[in-house]
Amino acid sequence: MAKTHVTMKVNGAEVEGLVEPRTLLVHFIRENLLLTGTHIGCETTHCGACTVDLDGMSVKSCTMFAVQAQGAEITTIEGVANADGSLSALQEGFRMMHGLQCGFCTPGMILRAQRLLQENPSPTEAEIRMGISGNICRCTGYQNIVKAIQYAADKINGVEFKEAAE
């Protein structure tokens, strides 16, 4: 099968590659770009571990082809830390609130939560739970993930977050 040349911007850097049309975006990200922070979980569009940010949308990168991302701007977990290398508010929230145990779902959770907070900077607990309903975690029971996102929202909004992790 003939390969197609694709270019896109990933974490601020212009990247390119040759892909078969059937190459999934997540495989391009992991295997061509060697950015392995984006995880492959269920491979059936359910679990959200492969979530990346693409042109302002949270997308499951196992359910689109790399050729469809031609010209797109993508952020993966490797691109979310602050410019000086310190943790972003969300990364800090997940650390402080114990928002992860095994960590497998965390890259997808953080990318999804980042987009959620950009669209809704002060979400209610219910809005957070609905907002991350496309991401499955099998360790935490979600309680501390919700708190991690509340922590980040408060930090971004300049409010002190007073709750402790469960």
Place this chain on the structure above:
Amino acid sequence: MIPGPFSYHRPATVADAVKLLSTLGEEARPLAGGHSLVPMMKLRLATPEHLVDLHGIDGLKGIRREAGRIVIGAMTTQHQLLASDDIAKSLPILHETAMLIADPQVRYMGTIGGNVANGDPGNDMPALMMTLGASYRLEGPSGGRDIAASEFYQGAYFTSLEPGEILTEISIPTPAAGHGYAYEKLKRKVGDYATAAAAVVLTMAGGKVASCAIGLTNLHETPLLAVDAAKLVIGTSLDAATLKKAAAAAEAIMSPAADARGPVEYRKHVGGIMVTRALTRAAGRAS
């Protein structure tokens, strides 16, 4: 899970897309949001030789007004429907339904055109479109035509689309001011298809139902309009006896599949409950 090989096409106009689909023949499939088709391709349940990606066609996106109607481009995503203030005000049932489809990530990609056109009996929009009296615009090699949503569905994954045709627009008559509405969907978890779902749009006058349409999702191989149930409630105040009769009339036309969502009897039973709840909630919202 890697799909079978295919060649990828990204036309810029509807005419080019139609030409590609007609020329490439049966092994070509249009690609909208891809969140039904791509998973099927990964499982090799679908092995198209050509994908015609509709994302490059600007004319298929957006929401506009025509005299007495709201016209939605087929490639408008569920997320865009949810972000539209116009839809929230004029067609709130579309908002309510879109919120119950899949999950946030899928709603960024999933399109209303794909949802109504692929003929999956589990999809939520088809029964709603029938309830709203919507029509679809189809463009094909021999020109364009309009078809009522209620005439479009012929069987599971089997619609009135002819080879080479693409569904380009959905045209919905603006519901009456003060109408009541509800979409009630029973599902096992976020992201699941309906075990049973019912859409109701009605108007009330002097405490009695003046007009009513009821649609049913995933309770037959096609979406259904529960015409007899809707007739039964007109002129009533939706008292308990009427609700019971309406639910029974709706259950009489249901023939769901027995699957992991439950046996036939259960799905019909909860289908009746969805009808009752949707009628009650819609009436409470009517003014």
